[in-house]
Amino acid sequence: MSETPTPPPNPTSGGSSPVSMNPGESGHANLIYILYLAGLVTAITPIIGVIMAYMAKDQAPDWLRSHYRNQIHIFWKGLVYALIGSVLMVVLIGFLILLAAAVWYIVRIVKGMQAVSKGEPYANPDSWSI
Numbered sequence: 001m002s003e004t005p006t007p008p009p010n011p012t013s014g015g016s017s018p019v020s021m022n023p024g025e026s027g028h029a030n031l032i033y034i035l036y037l038a039g040l041v042t043a044i045t046p047i048i049g050v051i052m053a054y055m056a057k058d059q060a061p062d063w064l065r066s067h068y069r070n071q072i073h074i075f076w077k078g079l080v081y082a083l084i085g086s087v088l089m090v091v092l093i094g095f096l097i098l099l100a101a102a103v104w105y106i107v108r109i110v111k112g113m114q115a116v117s118k119g120e121p122y123a124n125p126d127s128w129s130i
Contacts, residue, residue, distance in 0.1 A: 026116050028056055029067045033113045036074060040102070050075040063121040070112050070125035077128060078105045104130055 032049040039046035050072060057068035081101035088094035107130045115122050 026064065026119065028052070029060075029064055029071070029116050030113060032068075032071050033109050033116070036071065036109050037106070040106075046075055046078075063119070064116075066121035066125050067112055067116055070108065070122040073125055074105065074108050074112075081105075 032052050035045040035049035035052075039049070053068045053071040053075075057065055057072070060068055078101060081104065082098065085094045085097035085101055088097055111130075112122050
């Protein structure tokens with residue numbers, strides 16, 4: 001019996017995503033986003049997440065590297081927003097800043113999780129806005 005080998009799939013035909021996606025790679029980035037969401041309840045999980053992002057960013061493919069940059073920026077910018085809000089609670093505007101920071105934090109995480117699930121890079125991870 002002779003088996004004829006099947007030709008390899010053509011990467012330019014019929015693919016819906018321009019980026020090859022390894023589920024293990026995207027799972028790691030998604031776990032960091034989940035740790036950040038858990039940070040709304042516990043203080044330690046975002047610290048674990050940012051350490052994981054720093055460790056993974058150099059070996060990641062380009063599309064995933066944008067997510068790790070986003071995660072690192074979410075951590076540090078969120079910390080800045082929280083510190084400013086905490087200091088300004090003395091004059092009562094801090095509550096509004098903390099609320100805005102929490103909304104910003106959650107939106108950036110959800111947008112990142114959606115992009116990871118589609119295998120897309122995070123658009124403009126260095127931005128201070130949503």
